[in-house]
Amino acid sequence: MGHTVLVVDDSATMRLSLKTTLEMHQFQVQTAENGVIALDWFRATHQPPALVITDIHMPEMDGLALIRELRALPRGRFLPILVLTTESQEDYRQEARRLGATGWLIKPVRGSDLLAVIDRVLPHH
């Protein structure tokens, strides 16, 4: 059984897209619509994810706040976190890095790019 990836995005299309690609490559995928739901699941789960991929703009709790919350949790401190941004959102990328994100994915995410980046940030993949 592969690693679990937590995908947080308010768009069902984006979640489906990432989930499909990741599952094709033997990852288990847990999805959440926004930061609050993601955080609730993360706190409760017995199978913490090996990687979090989160969108930035989401209702309830956005991606930046989610990073901050995850980094404050003992088991989220060293977790690789990727943010989903668009090409033009350089300032969000830098802000996310500052808050503790590991890296970013640029939308639209191609399958090969997604796997290459995961390969770089997920040490024991």
Add this chain to the structure above:
Amino acid sequence: MNPLLAQFVDESAELLDRCNEGLLRLEQDPQDRAAVDALFRAMHTLKGNSGLFDFPELTEVLHAAEDVMEALRLGRLQYQPSLGDLVFHLLDVVRQGVADIRVEQKPTAVIAQATALITALKGWLPQGAAEADSIQHEPSAVPEELQLVLPFAAQTALWPVFETVDTLWYIAYRPQPDTFYHGEDPFWHARRTPGVVWGTIVAPRSWPALENFDLYRCVLEFHLVSQAAQADIAHHFQFQRDSVRLCALDRWRLADLGGAEALTAMAGARREALVSLLQRGAWEEWERWLAEEPDASGPAAWFRGFAQAGQQDPDRLRAAVRHWAVSLGLETCVGTEEKPGGLPPSAASRPQEDLGRHDAVMPSTATIRVPAAKIDRLMALVGELVVAKNGLPYLAKKATSEYGAEPLARELRAQYAAIHRIVEDLKMAVFDVRMVPLSTVFQRFPRLVRDLARKLGKQVTLSVVGGETEIDKGVAEILAEPLMHLIRNSLDHGIEPPEERERLGKRVPAELRLSAWYEGDTVIVEVSDDGRGLDSDRIKQRAQEKGIMTASDLARLSERDAWHLIFHPGFSTVDRVSDVSGRGVGMDVVKQVVERSGGRVALDSHKNQGLRVRLMLPLAMMSRRVMVVELGDQPFGVPIEHIVEVVRCAPDGQQSLGQRATLVWRGRSIPLVNLGEMFHTIPGPRLNGFGECAVLVGRVDDAEVGLIVDGFRETVDVIVTPLEGPLAQLSVYEGSALLGDGSVLLVLNLRELIQWQWS
């Protein structure tokens, strides 16, 4: 329709509804922040989703719309009803386009109107916003000069890589201290760098104190050399852009890093030959030169790689060699030639003449040759300075005791501390100048071994290890003779003739090893062979024959103690006197010479497996540290390395063993010497209130002795000079030294005292 596209169509309808709703609220209240945010987010998601599919027009239109929403959100643009009209229209077109996808697999309505919509939307965008964005991302600081950490051996290993690529990349990756809190694994990441051909971890120059040490702060740097393309490396460090510095490393850059060092590391004659033939471009000779150099890791290997990598541009290669040679002072012809009015040197005396004008580079001289005598003089002066410096504490003491000027004494002591530090640094600096690699001593032995082995009909391979170990020139100079003795002994007595070795099932040729390495402040030089080893029975027998010891004394000797008999003057185990060694002046000379320089000799042997002789030598011969003890009112020095302990001894702690006084010390009886009695100082031992006297326990090799003294003073660094004239025969003194107050200190020779005590 595939499930993802179906999901997109469904979600798009929902998102378009949300956009509509947000826009309506905004029309009601242009200041409604929540409405702007919702509108932007929905548009942003819509655009992001569209990018998953091959609908470029749809994505572009939504992208332009998102930019306008973002401008609204950031307050760069004020909502106006006419903008609302445009966006409502856009939403309608997109909705139609998405519906088209369901039927026609493409957003036909959007494709038709894309250009018009995009132009209209861009018209709303404030000017200059894009420019402002781009300025923000300019690199903020000029990168600091990158320090390449590339050891000599690594350089040698890199040369072959230039057969496939012209440029390597040197990568210095210094992860942010909080890298772990970014979910990063810097070590793993560095390891995974594409095309890595070399790497090292660079530790910080100073570590935080243990109590401040944070396990989760990364303080390490990773330095790598990669043969991958720059773009691939940049991509790998995409998220660590600010933590990584790159430096192109072509063959010439690499050459500059190690050339001078490689030349320096080479033995003199080889080096000059190399410089000369590289300069002349004599490639046939070059091949021959390489063939003579079996060493696969030393400077020759470096040059082999360099020549291989640099052959495409022989002129540049030659210029580089020349540059190093000049900077090392190996070649000085440029200076002569370019000196105005200088005599043109004759062609015969200057075979490298044509190269004098080869390049205009005039490197600064990195190395100068200095006659050894000048350095010796410098060393002697430093020695005197050490002694003169020791005058200050006396002065401080005098200031207090005679003039009662305690503040002045304090200042003197502070000044002393400062001068002491400088003198110590100076001493180390001069000391460093005097260091020479042991290869200067070792290099004569391969030839010696070859000749001797041939003469004695033995087959031996000599391996030399650690020639780069540096040692004080003075020590190196006196080392040649003892090493020669040891090697001769091994060849003559230790190593068996080939037929005997074959009979014993031992390897032919025999192995003789000469090795050197550091151990703390000591340099160990070891000569070992796999020959007969020491035969303690034969040694004892010989000692008895020579009258060195009586049979009953010999019977009590352990095997190890028996070995040490070979150091006895006049001892020789060979029955015939060969012309190689065995004149009875071998091992005792070795021991004397080594001990004179403050070193020690140790033996280890296994019968028929070989003998190992270790010379443990001090790194430097210079000032000695001695403890000053009192006998009556007279001070004497005892070398600190021989002092084990200082104890008080009650009268009942002393015993008599026959004629000798002994002291029970740590459960053992050791001889007790009453120095006062020996030197006839009056009165006898000074006793404390409990009738105890002070005893200094000293050790030389494995023998201990207790010395009854009257008192202890400080320890001082002194230069011990051997006694001269009639006094030179007083072997209980190692020599004399001048103290800071100008008085003379006699330094005791504990070894002699112990021997004298036993005889």
